[in-house]
Amino acid sequence: MHSGLVAIPADIRSFEGYTWHASPDQYIMAAVTGSNVLPLIVPALAEGGDVDMVLDRVDGVLISGSRTNVHPSLYGEAETENHGPFDPARDRLSLALIRRTIERGIPLLAICRGIQELNVALGGSLATEIQDLPGRMDHRKPVTEDRDTAFAIRHTIKVKEGSCLASIVGDGEVRVNSLHRQAISKLAPRLAVEAVAEDGTIEAVSVIGAPGFAIGVQWHPEYWVGSDMISDKIFKAFGDAVRARHIRSDQAAE
Numbered sequence: 001m002h003s004g005l006v007a008i009p010a011d012i013r014s015f016e017g018y019t020w021h022a023s024p025d026q027y028i029m030a031a032v033t034g035s036n037v038l039p040l041i042v043p044a045l046a047e048g049g050d051v052d053m054v055l056d057r058v059d060g061v062l063i064s065g066s067r068t069n070v071h072p073s074l075y076g077e078a079e080t081e082n083h084g085p086f087d088p089a090r091d092r093l094s095l096a097l098i099r100r101t102i103e104r105g106i107p108l109l110a111i112c113r114g115i116q117e118l119n120v121a122l123g124g125s126l127a128t129e130i131q132d133l134p135g136r137m138d139h140r141k142p143v144t145e146d147r148d149t150a151f152a153i154r155h156t157i158k159v160k161e162g163s164c165l166a167s168i169v170g171d172g173e174v175r176v177n178s179l180h181r182q183a184i185s186k187l188a189p190r191l192a193v194e195a196v197a198e199d200g201t202i203e204a205v206s207v208i209g210a211p212g213f214a215i216g217v218q219w220h221p222e223y224w225v226g227s228d229m230i231s232d233k234i235f236k237a238f239g240d241a242v243r244a245r246h247i248r249s250d251q252a253a254e
């Protein structure tokens, strides 16, 4: 029996002659096995959608990663060839969903593109092609066809003492994977840095003043749920928050 319903905003993809509203299986299965929740993929309608109609019916929101990037016009910057590829329908849905999820105090876990959308949704900005910036590591996905190699755990981050994330995985150094070309540049006012990489890249944030679980991570814990303790702890804590909200909702309905 799943402990709650979790919305996942879809990406728009085109293949086999169709346009699809889709989300990768690794996020779906991490939610099911790591959080014991039932994921619900929300279509990314071009004209936007009534996110409150979705949020009235779910107990949590999981924002997945994606190869596409948030359009730079959404954080006041001009588009260049270094910013693409884009998915405007995903942007529209995800940013609206994130803002209302936070306003309503619904548990939120944002992964990779998700932490970037969280930062933009709350007024921050992003840097692109960060591997070209002075002093930065190369955070991009390794060039490989092998998925386990692409998502391999490969660099150290430092979790801040006393942070929300530290209450879940402990503070200090942990090792994570890395598959991104962009990262947080200007931190949104309502976000607190929870972890950083050795080169200063922000690797995790939490929403200041959120009544419950509201965390974004730049890496991909979903991929190693079931075999990596950090990944398991993050998804279990998210599942516990979702379950608690579901129980409160049931009690309120009685």
Ligand SMILES: N[C@@H](CCC(=O)NCCCC(=O)O)C(=O)O
Pocket: 064, 065, 066, 067, 068, 069, 111, 112, 113, 114, 141, 179, 180, 181, 182, 183
């Ligand atoms: N596009 C953004 C976010 C990166 C991200 O979410 N990666 C997940 C997909 C990885 C893959 O399969 O290529 C960025 O590049 O920063």
